[in-house]
Amino acid sequence: MAMTQTLAQSATPVCWSCGSAHEAHAQLCGSCGKLLPPVDADYFALFGLPRRLTLDVPALEKQFYRLSRRLHPDLYAQASEQERQWSLEKSSLLNDAWRTLRDPIARTEYLLELEGIALEEQSRNATDAARAAGTAKQQIVPPDMLEEVFELNMQLEEARMAAQDDSGDPELVANLHAAEKNYSAQMEALHTQLEQLWSAWDTALTAGDATAQEEAKQSLVALLNRRSYIRNLVRDVRQALDSIAVNRGENADKG
Amino acid sequence: MAYSEKVIDHYNNPRNVGQLDKASTEVGTGLVGAPECGDVMRLQIKVNPDTQVIEEAKFKTIGCGSAIASSSLATEWVKGKTVEEALQIKNTDIVKELSLPPVKIHCSVLAEDAIRAAIGDWKKKNGVAEPAAAAVN
Known part of the structure; x- marks a missing residue:
């Protein structure tokens, strides 16, 4: 998260191929159309979304298919080793993001995790605290x-x-x-x-x-x-x- | 899902399944849940009032094989121990004994919670306040 913020705040990134400026979370260069390297982005940012939980899933689905067509490894079969690798990484991240965001429960759990709440970790920490205090854990x-x-x-x-x-x-x-x-x-x-x-x-x-x-x-x-x-x-x-x-x-x- | 042999053994032959008289002053009951998976575990102990030794332990668990094995093992381990000794059992001991994979660690946490809850209930019933006060032998 800190990483994403730094990127967003730092100078506008430029395309590795043609040197044109592009947005922090862009997948492809707006000028030359080349694939851009993966950045450390959460699933919401990947789709250019704020971390809102109410989501238009059909619209997200359209965006998912549009993006996956553009990032698909088949398109980069003839490209450099580096670009092939990026395409694979981005496609797999995109799939994970779509699977998580389309599901109401997975989406909610993911947001909580982004916000620093890991349910299982919380439970384990409560047990550790109970052990240290020699008491029963609050259910x-x-x-x-x-x-x-x-x-x-x-x-x-x-x-x-x-x-x-x-x-x-x-x-x-x-x-x-x-x-x-x-x-x-x-x-x-x-x-x-x-x-x-x-x-x-x-x-x-x-x-x-x-x-x-x-x-x-x-x-x-x-x-x-x-x-x-x-x-x-x-x-x-x-x-x-x-x-x-x-x-x-x-x-x-x-x- | 590959369960370890010990988990399968406890799952197929769970030790100490059952129930003790909840109303008895010698019995402590712990009812705990793991919200991550929705498992529920009830563990009961019967404590000798003179020696504070856990003479009997029973459990009933609604959950997966690892949760059942963890509670079965917990009842075996607490039997014959004093209340204070039983409080030393850590979930990580259960993880080690049963070779639980990371995704099943919460089952061992649940078992430790159940032991603590049962002992807590027994202490409340018997007016035992502080852990240190119990070291009379």
Whole structure:
């Protein structure tokens, strides 16, 4: 990040081939069209974007295809070794950037990482702090949530066992369907909240409001943490329902 | 994903799966989660009130093979130790024993968190405040 800033602040870079000035994050020289060397840029900067979370994904996709056509290694098959190397590097970076930015969750996690928040590192540091203090670690997610995950998984286990000997208790299956609906709805609600937090972050970023940015970041962390549990619950409930359906099918064939 | 042999062994034959009486004053319960992956772990210990030795440990983990192996190993390790000795167990010890790859280190962190949480709960129930106060033998 510091590197990008230095580049942006330093004298306007010039093309290695024709010597014309170009923008810091340009991929190709505007004058001679030659490929420019890779610069240390984050995924947003690569697309010439500010670090805003609300993104026009279809527009980004168009830009991605336009850029990847221009940077494609096939175009540089006859070029110098150096240019071939640059083309490979840039294409691969571009692919990573597109894959990350198009996905709402990956994009949010990436921004938090750029902003110095690594979720896993945070958790590990909290454990180290707890060890040093000889105390239990403060849990990020409320205990109710953990209890809920536990309880549902007990139900799922029961349901899987019941499905195996075809004693498939209809009430249990109905419960699972209700749970699936409930957690899917929670996932959707979380997505709506996520988009609201994106706006909060974008507004704070545009306004240069550091306090509001910090608040938005912390809320995003809390939301992502909660989301990973709900995501697993949805996944587990669906798996259980699938295996029940499969077992029933097999038993029906036998009978 | 290549699991180490020790992970597979603990996964196939988890030690000490189960539950202890949560209401008992001799039992400490730790319920912890790893938000990175959504795994949840419950670890319980039963402590001898006279010797402060952990006589019994049980766990139940909702998570991947490494999380199950980490908690299984944690219950094996805390058994027979005093509460204070058990607090010395570090997640890096678990990583070493199970040869966990970097992407699974958070599973070992979760196991250490679970031990601490269980001991914390037991201390709270029994009015043990400071770690240093427990060194009576």
